[in-house]
Amino acid sequence: MHSIVVDEFRNYYSQLGSKDLEVTDLACRELAFLQFGEQMMIRHTRFLDEVSLRDHLIHKTPAHLYYSSAYYKEPQAPDMNRKGWLGADLVFDVDADHIPTTCKADHDRWRCLECGSEGAGFPPESCLSCGRKRIETTTWVCEKCLDVTKNEVLKLLDEYLIPDFGISLNDVEICFSGHRGYHLHVLTESLRGLASDGRREIADYVRGIGLDQRLHGFMVLNRNGPLIGPDIRDGGWRGRIARSIYAYISRCNVEDLRAVVGSGSAADTICRNKDRILGGITKSPPSWVGLRGVGIERLNRIAGASIKDILCNIDERVTLDTKRLIRYPNSLHGKSGLKASRITYNDLEKFDPLRDAVAFKDGEIKVYVREAPRVRIGNHEIGPLKNVEVVVPKALGIYLICKGAAEPRS
Amino acid sequence: MLTREDLAKYPFLRKASSFIEGYGLTLRDLAAPEYSGIVRRAVERVRDSIEGRRIVTDWKDPETEILAYPLALAFAYGLKAGWVIRRFATAESKRCYELLKMEDGQRLIEVAEDGFGWRLEQNDVNVEGRRFDFALGVTEYLEVAPQFHSANWKLVNRYLLRGRVHLKQSEVARLLSESVKNKIVKRAAAEEVRRFEVPEAFGLYLEEVRRLVEKKGRFYDEEAPVGLVEEAKPPCIMAIISDLAAGKSLSHMARFTITTFMINVGENVDNVLKLFRSVADFDEGKARYQIEHIAGRIGSRTKYAPPKCDVLRSFGLCVGVNALCERVRHPLQYYKIRAREIARGAVRARGGRKVA
Numbered sequence: 001m002h003s004i005v006v007d008e009f010r011n012y013y014s015q016l017g018s019k020d021l022e023v024t025d026l027a028c029r030e031l032a033f034l035q036f037g038e039q040m041m042i043r044h045t046r047f048l049d050e051v052s053l054r055d056h057l058i059h060k061t062p063a064h065l066y067y068s069s070a071y072y073k074e075p076q077a078p079d080m081n082r083k084g085w086l087g088a089d090l091v092f093d094v095d096a097d098h099i100p101t102t103c104k105a106d107h108d109r110w111r112c113l114e115c116g117s118e119g120a121g122f123p124p125e126s127c128l129s130c131g132r133k134r135i136e137t138t139t140w141v142c143e144k145c146l147d148v149t150k151n152e153v154l155k156l157l158d159e160y161l162i163p164d165f166g167i168s169l170n171d172v173e174i175c176f177s178g179h180r181g182y183h184l185h186v187l188t189e190s191l192r193g194l195a196s197d198g199r200r201e202i203a204d205y206v207r208g209i210g211l212d213q214r215l216h217g218f219m220v221l222n223r224n225g226p227l228i229g230p231d232i233r234d235g236g237w238r239g240r241i242a243r244s245i246y247a248y249i250s251r252c253n254v255e256d257l258r259a260v261v262g263s264g265s266a267a268d269t270i271c272r273n274k275d276r277i278l279g280g281i282t283k284s285p286p287s288w289v290g291l292r293g294v295g296i297e298r299l300n301r302i303a304g305a306s307i308k309d310i311l312c313n314i315d316e317r318v319t320l321d322t323k324r325l326i327r328y329p330n331s332l333h334g335k336s337g338l339k340a341s342r343i344t345y346n347d348l349e350k351f352d353p354l355r356d357a358v359a360f361k362d363g364e365i366k367v368y369v370r371e372a373p374r375v376r377i378g379n380h381e382i383g384p385l386k387n388v389e390v391v392v393p394k395a396l397g398i399y400l401i402c403k404g405a406a407e408p409r410s
Numbered sequence: 411m412l413t414r415e416d417l418a419k420y421p422f423l424r425k426a427s428s429f430i431e432g433y434g435l436t437l438r439d440l441a442a443p444e445y446s447g448i449v450r451r452a453v454e455r456v457r458d459s460i461e462g463r464r465i466v467t468d469w470k471d472p473e474t475e476i477l478a479y480p481l482a483l484a485f486a487y488g489l490k491a492g493w494v495i496r497r498f499a500t501a502e503s504k505r506c507y508e509l510l511k512m513e514d515g516q517r518l519i520e521v522a523e524d525g526f527g528w529r530l531e532q533n534d535v536n537v538e539g540r541r542f543d544f545a546l547g548v549t550e551y552l553e554v555a556p557q558f559h560s561a562n563w564k565l566v567n568r569y570l571l572r573g574r575v576h577l578k579q580s581e582v583a584r585l586l587s588e589s590v591k592n593k594i595v596k597r598a599a600a601e602e603v604r605r606f607e608v609p610e611a612f613g614l615y616l617e618e619v620r621r622l623v624e625k626k627g628r629f630y631d632e633e634a635p636v637g638l639v640e641e642a643k644p645p646c647i648m649a650i651i652s653d654l655a656a657g658k659s660l661s662h663m664a665r666f667t668i669t670t671f672m673i674n675v676g677e678n679v680d681n682v683l684k685l686f687r688s689v690a691d692f693d694e695g696k697a698r699y700q701i702e703h704i705a706g707r708i709g710s711r712t713k714y715a716p717p718k719c720d721v722l723r724s725f726g727l728c729v730g731v732n733a734l735c736e737r738v739r740h741p742l743q744y745y746k747i748r749a750r751e752i753a754r755g756a757v758r759a760r761g762g763r764k765v766a
Contacts, residue, residue: 126659133659166573190549198552201565215567217538235571
């Protein structure tokens with residue numbers, strides 16, 4: 001990597017207070033580094049305090065710094081079975097890489113390493129021409145992607161972790177990933193010992209995997225009796241399903257509904273009686289009688305369609321893993337030069353990663369840009385650019401160099 | 411307040427251990443003639459569990475019942491057969507379940523607290539005619555519930571509010587009794603339990619049980635059948651194999667599943683490698699390296715097991731279940747049962763041919 005990037009990273013770490021590097025029980029965590037230009041990660045290291053960690057960062061200046069979600073008796077032991085696992089934070093990873101957004105067509109490209117065909121946007125699972133799976137992607141960050149991921153984090157907290165799981169905001173750490181998403185660390189002590197299968201249940205809960213609407217109150221009493229169901233004021237998935245169905249029926253049109261329930265007459269009935277049905281659902285206790293004729297199977301399908309927007313788009317592998325390595329809070333991301341900033345819940349709403357996670361504030365730099373889409377860092381916006389030399393603010397220049405799209409010019 | 415009768419019913423409680431400690435007896439002391447009633451009761455509990463008989467709590471004589479439990483546990487561990495420990499644990503769990511279902515609320519809360527440190531609370535939630543009399547902390551719930559398969563136990567299908575899972579009494583009883591089982595089985599792995607030998611002095615008492623273990627052991631031994639039994643593979647594995655044969659590209663998880671499965675049923679690296687030949691991005695060197703790594707031949711030397719049914723379901727690799735699937739929670743468990751059935755001729759392999 002160009003020495004200017006290493007120098008700037010070093011500068012950043014030397015100006016950092018050791019408090020900025022604080023994490024819970026640092027001495028029980030495994031730390032891992034990836035040096036600039038290296039492929040192999042340096043693993044199984046341990047630091048007793050933040051001061052010695054900062055010294056290391058100044059002297060060795062890695063491109064990436066990770067810490068384990070797990071707490072160990074001996075984090076430095078090279079054999080995973082000898083580390084002595086004591087527990088792990090519950091971690092959620094929300095990343096734009098896993099969420100198809102329309103803006104990806106503007107800034108992401110993929111290329112098949114086998115046959116060379118390429119395209120724009122969200123990469124296909126296998127090459128569209130040859131069907132093989134060795135696909136290389138070039139991804140960029142944009143405001144839209146970042147907004148989508150931020151909303152996922154807010155949804156995860158406001159809709160699930162706080163009301164359903166009773167998790168206190170004091171136990172939650174939110175970090176920008178330094179690139180295209182956010183990490184949410186839940187530090188609640190009683191959750192630390194949770195095994196992977198328990199964590200999977202939590203991941204499935206927020207993703208709605210295995211959800212069976214019939215187990216949340218929908219039933220027909222006595223074969224030909226009335227249809228009963230949950231109350232929109234209920235907590236947990238009960239209320240969530242009821243509210244989602246209410247919202248869905250109030251906004252849907254007859255064509256959408258027909259596609260969901262697979263019956264024209266059922267869709268017509270619902271749309272004709274919309275007001276009466278919605279009125280019944282909001283009553284206390286609720287009356288689902290308006291949907292009685294639709295049948296419980298079709299109601300199930302409506303529920304399935306209506307909850308889509310409320311499911312959390314997380315990378316479940318991270319949540320299931322009890323020994324994950326995760327980017328260290330407030331460290332720099334070697335592929336963007338952005339800071340993996342720690343953000344409070346109250347600041348999250350207005351947090352703008354492309355401004356607030358910028359590590360290099362002053363100065364300008366001349367770079368030669370090979371190819372880049374429209375890019376904004378701070379208040380400065382450029383692109384799309386191809387094969388030009390430009391003078392840009394340092395943060396933007398470093399960003400382009402880290403992304404591999406530019407090189408410094410003197 | 412937990413009474414002596416409660417301790418006889420639930421001898422896994424901490425209070426039961428302190429009660430026993432009050433006697434100041436060692437295991438060896440119990441071999442003395444004056445305690446023969448206790449030893450006989452302990453032997454009876456182990457024997458009944460091996461034979462699959464229901465264990466009935468005898469609370470007319472709570473002292474004997476309380477003292478016999480740790481001795482029975484010691485015998486179960488001392489017989490040195492995994493299946494004996496599991497049968498004993500299952501029998502204890504069933505016995506407790508029947509009793510816990512009938513307890514009053516306060517008693518249940520005390521048992522949960524003293525036995526497992528669980529925060530169980532009484533509750534008064536009634537929805538659609540179902541009464542949820544209890545609420546349990548979600549962490550405690552997740553210690554046990556992932557072991558159950560039915561959709562009803564999945565967290566996403568529970569009424570979860572502010573970190574508490576709403577439960578019916580029978581469900582609390584089920585969770586607690588499953589914990590009893592887990593506790594017994596888990597302890598078998600501890601160093602001191604693995605090294606434990608039943609003192610000689612109990613030899614005569616145990617003669618009959620030892621014979622029984624030997625006789626039944628031949629049947630229950632967990633030895634995997636020798637050689638690969640094609641027809642014993644579960645539907646999920648068959649689906650991955652047919653995808654492979656069709657040259658479809660597979661997810662990482664599917665590749666990991668098929669490799670670990672084949673290695674664990676005794677297939678060699680070369681044969682596993684052959685499965686991957688038709689895949690578009692096949693790279694023999696890389697594939698061999700990964701298979702050998704998974705088999706524990708190179709790298710960390712850990713031999714990996716295939717993921718269990720729940721995980722396969724989460725990753726969309728479960729292809730719908732058949733009757734046997736509903737009884738198992740792991741593809742290898744399916745394979746073992748089916749292979750054994752086929753070997754015994756209980757189930758004819760497809761095509762009506764018997765596979766030895």
